[in-house]
Every structure is written in C-alpha cells, then in structure tokens.
Amino acid sequence: MRHIISVLLENEFGALSRVAGLFSARGFNIESLTVAPTNDPTLSRMTIVSMGDDAIIEQIIKQTNKLVDVVKVSDLTAEKHIERELLLLKVSVEPSNQADIDRIIDEHGCKIVDVSENTYTIELAGQGAHVDSLIEEFEKSDVSNILEVARTGVTGVSQG
Amino acid sequence: MELNGAEIIVQSLQKEGVDHIFGYPGGAVLHIYDALEAQDEILHVLVRHEQGAAHAADGYARASGKPGVVLVTSGPGITNAVTGIATAFMDSIPMVVISGQVPSPLIGNDAFQEVDAVGITRSCVKHNFLIKDINDITSVIKKAFHIATTGRPGPVLIDIPKDVTIARIKEPKFPEKVHMRSYNPQVIAGANSIEKAVSLITTAKQPIIYSGGGTVIGNAHNELREFVNILGFPITQTLMGLGAFPATNELSLGMLGMHGTYEANMAMHDSDCVIAVGARFDDRVTAALDKFCPNAKIIHMDIDPSSISKNVPVDVAIVGDVKQTLQELNKALKGKTTFDISPWWKQINDWRKVDSLAYKKKAGVIKPQTVIEALYEVTNGKAIVTSDVGQHQMWAAQYYQFDEPRLWINSGGLGTMGFGLPAAMGAKLARPDLDVACVTGEGSIQMMLQELSTMLQYHTPVKIVNLNNRYLGMVRQWQEFFYEKRYAMSYMDALPDFVKLAQSYGHEGILIEKESDLMPGLKEAFAMKDKTVFLDILTDQTENVFPMIPSGAGHNEMLLGGRDEMKSTNDEGLNLV
C-alpha cells in the first residue's frame, strides 16, 4: 500500500541525510521525498511517499521517530488528508497538434507557464495520481513528444 | 576567564563526571590533548589502535554502567574506531566519541586526513554532531551524554574541527540541563498495557520469562529477580542478559537460542505465554520465525518502540524503562493468584534430564568446556569475563555460571573478533576490585594483540584464557556441518608462540597442553594478582558447540552433542547465515 508519511524535524545540518540514510540502510522504499522549512525556520517538514505492508510502515514510522532530530511523524494516509504535487512538463508543439494539446491542458486543468517556438511548459498541481494520468495521456497518445518531466514529489497535510 | 575550545571540551567532560578517556592523538586533536595534559581529573589511556580505544571504552561502560569516552583524530583515527563504535551500537552501550576534524574552512576540500566522520558513522551511532561554532561546545557535549545514556543507550559521536578547538571565548556557559523537543524517550509504561500483561500472566499455564540485555543495561536485575520470584516462573536469558538473574538459581533454564539449552528452547517452543523483558527477538534467539513459539501469547517490555513487533508480532507491548515497568508489574502482581504451573515444571524438569550441556572427555585432550568450568571454579564465579567471538564465546556463556549482572561482557550483536582484550582492559579500569578474565581464541586474540602494550603501561592485570584450537573454530564448525567438511580458510597456520609473545610485552605466559596442568596453571595465573597472564591452552581441535539449532530450524529441532547427526540444510537455511 502507498503511504504518505509526514515528518516534522529539526532544520539542522545533516537532518535530511539522516532520514534518507535510514530508508536506504533499512531497505525501506522511497517513491518521493520533499523537504522545506516550515513557518518556524528551526523546523522542516518532510513528506515521504513509500510503499509497504502494515508491518513495514509501522517500522518506518517507529524508526523515523527514533531519529534524534525528528519531532513528529504521522502517516497521512491513515487519516483524511490533502495531497498535492507540482509537475512541470515540457512538450513539443507543432501547428498540427496544438489543438489537441490545448484540449488536454483544458481537461486536466493545467496551466501553460512557458511558450517557445516549438515547446510548451505545462504546470499542474494535483494529487500524485492526477499527475501520473496527465503524463500517461501524453505518453499514450501520439499527440506530442514529452521533452522533460520535473515533479516535486508529494506533499500533504491532514484535513480539518 | 577566556578559554579556548579545547579547554571548554575538557571542562565539559569533567562536569559530566568523566574519569577515563580512551584515545590516540593526531593533528586535528592536538589542542585537546594539550588541554588534557594540563589537568589530572581525567586519566587518558593511550591505546595502540583506535579500535582498541572504542572497545576499551565499551568494556569500561559495560562493567561500570557509566558511558565510555573515546578521543580520536580525524581521518584514519575515526575510521579505525568505526568497528568499535558499531560494536557498541549493536549492543546498546552508552558511549561518547570525540573525533577531531580538519579546520572548518577546509571541510569538503579533500584536506589532509579529512573524512566525513558524521557521514561514515551515521548508521552506527545513536546520534552525531558536527560542531561549527565554539559557542555550541558545552550544549552539544551535554546533549551527547544525555542522548548516549538515556532511553535505549548507544554511542554518540561529536566531530570537532580543529579551528573550533583553537578559538577562544570569554565565560562559556555550561548548561545544567538539556531540553530537546525532538528527543523524549518514553520511560513510564501505560497503565493499560500493564493491566493487560497482568491478565495474561495470571492465566498462563505454560509461561516463560525471556529476559535480555535490557535488564542489564537498565540496571533492573533486582526488579527482575523480584518479578521471577513472585511468579515462580521459569526464566531463560539471552547471551546479553546473562547474570541479571542468577544462573545457579533453580528457576533459571540457562541461555536460549541457537546455542541455548534444551530445556530453554523446548520451553519457549511449548509455552503459552512468553514474557520478553528487555530483549529484541534477535535471529540467533528466535531461530526460524515461522516456527517460533507457535502457541504463545507474547508480552514485550522494551524502551525502544521500534524493537516491538519488529521481528515477531506481540500481543501486549509495554514501552518504557524496564526497571520501572517491572516495579509496576511487581506491585500489580503481589497477592494475585497465578495458575498452578506444577505440570509445566514437571515437563521442564524432564527436559532438564536430557542434560544438553553434557560432553564427553577424551583422554589426552583438553576439552574447552572443561577449561571454562575450571575458570569458574578458580574465580568462584565472581570474575568479570570478557570474550571474543567464536566457539570459545559460546562455551564461556554456557559453562560459566553468571550470578550477577555486568560480569559477562561480550559482543553479541555485531560479533566483533578483537573485542575481548581491549574490553577486558576497560573493565579492569572500571572495576579494579574484581578479577578480570578474557576468554579468547587464537584467531580473535590476534586482531587486537597490540593492546597488550597498553595493558602494561596502565597496569591492568587481566588473565587471558586462550582456547587455542588452531582453527577459526566457529567457521570450521559451520563448514563441517553445512559445507561437507570443506575447510576453506578456517585453519590457522604459523601461529606465534603466545607465551613468548606475552613475555615480550612484559607479561607472563603459561602454556597448558595437558588437562592435569589446567587447574594448577589457572591457580598460578590468578595468584599473580598484579600481572597480566597469557594462558595459552591447547584445546580439542575439532570440538563443536552444542546444542545447536541449525539455520532454518525451530526451537524444538535442536541438535545435541554426541547424540545427533547434523542434517544438511537447504539453501533457504544456508541463507540465514
């Protein structure tokens, strides 16, 4: 099962590598990891997406909690939550496919944030699955070539 | 008063009550050495190899219960210490390691003797720090000792660039207390879990207490003894727990696990209620997980939530300091009636009759088991016994009856050959009042021999009991059983003359080749109170450690010495090391 684990930790030298190192040393899988300071600059929020059965997720949470720099760990997927990921997608554009691309952009509620002679850079903020589906749509259809994909990884907060 | 960083470090250590530092100098720590030289509250022990420093500090910590302190230089100094740090980490031993680092402006430049000490040690310390500002020294050292000694203890590394030790500040503040919002180990167990445990305990028909290193680390031996005596339940202990409950007590079934006794492992297998006290369900203990305690409800007391349900799912988890947890349980259990477990005891006593530690003597050879029995007799069971890693370690654990905690000092989790000698030195410095023996093998002893020199310099008389079987015996045993007797690289050729070797270091040496010389030799050695004596004892070359649970088998599938033939193991079993 896919879990989104939210970690509040001291914004200190080496804190990120402690968490990342723990995951690799214990063979826990990381699908994505994002980190940035919170409104309190001494604290960072890290959001990790990982796959695993209940026993593995329990160990991930306990082991992460055990790190001395970690203040709080929660499994967002265990409660109601909001998740968002930002995608920047660069695709090739030609007069022949421009209408199709515009349609896809419309349907997915994306924005075009940069236009060049033969490229579009498209921005989408949404759930991880939504981001997947947009990329898939471009990949499957012959509408256009994907030139570059940059995703931030998922971040999230509990609801309410 | 103005102080430099090095002086602040030394004063901080003094304020923590440090009386011994084990270390080795080098460029990055010269300022600290200069500051150490100017005082005499702390004795610095100059080892001969930084791994020895970490093991000695570890032995000191295990014998005294106080944190061990290590000081090493940057680069090769800290990399040499890593094995010792990892050894302490695996066995949850409190330790503070200070490593010098290249000056801050050079960090990251591949400077002379630069390694990323924080990065290299990250996965084998409880926590580590890099001090970048002289103003942080006092609070970081305070935190380091706090982290190392509380919760589940472990080693903490502090990496200090040389310029920070040279910088000066006026009136440094030495904090009295530590506050860390991110570090608050749960010490007091929830009342709810205690209640649940009581209800399982009082309805158990075939209970067993499985107690581990946490009872030693947590100084909970008195509470454990009370707990066992209130209940009258059988108790088995892990390799790391030995001595917390007296081995000679009628309720003790001895060690469990791969080389545990028949009665301990059979009782685990048949139990309906396993009470784990500060033990971590290690693979040497559980044997095959799918065959582990098939009928038991499991209660687990541990201070580290991540120990719980890591390998084996448990029914009642009691997170907290085992000393306080046991006090609560003892209170709750007094006056409660438990089940009549006399049929269970009858069964256990039948298993005891199997006498699984019996061994046959052979004319003309010294059996290693006999040596340990003799050591036990000569020291009245009151010595500190450190050991290295291998067959000799198992025999020491099986045949020396430890009745008190902190007498048995060995590397269980990492299984580090070379641990025994420096650990014995550290233990002797911590407990000069006790006899200290180091049970070792001719393979292991050669990994840290150089510390014989340190032991002369600091007058730490230790009796080295070398079970010399001319084999890397534990490896040879596995090759005999699982690799059709193909003895790849387990034979030790070109051994030194250990007696002369000891003498060349200024110690005594005694060679023992006949069983009739064993007792007299041991007595002679222990009579030389102020001498380190190397007893080189030629033991049976091909003796094996029994009982043994082969990899992949369950607790009830033990092999007994002289009775069972080793069955070959399948690939899945071999996988399990």
Ligand SMILES: Cc1cc2nc3c(=O)[nH]c(=O)nc-3n(C[C@H](O)[C@H](O)[C@H](O)COP(=O)(O)OP(=O)(O)OC[C@H]3O[C@@H](n4cnc5c(N)ncnc54)[C@H](O)[C@@H]3O)c2cc1C
């Ligand atoms: C060659 C070889 C063979 C071995 N064979 C065996 C064998 O046959 N049998 C055997 O038992 N071992 C054996 N071992 C040792 C084994 O590898 C493990 O080191 C050992 O079993 C672990 O012991 P433990 O479970 O008591 O845990 P420890 O490593 O001692 O861990 C202590 C546990 O207690 C907890 N704890 C610490 N402090 C407290 C506190 N204050 N309150 C509450 N909890 C606390 C910790 O969180 C941890 O979970 C062998 C080792 C070697 C090298």
Ligand SMILES: Cc1ncc(C[n+]2csc(CCOP(=O)(O)OP(=O)(O)O)c2C)c(N)n1
């Ligand atoms: C540093 C290290 N290297 C390798 C091993 C693997 N190992 C475990 S026991 C053993 C043999 C030990 O031989 P010896 O010290 O002679 O003891 P014996 O088993 O013969 O009693 C070896 C090589 C280890 N535990 N530690």
Ligand SMILES: [Mg+2]
């Ligand atoms: Mg040997």
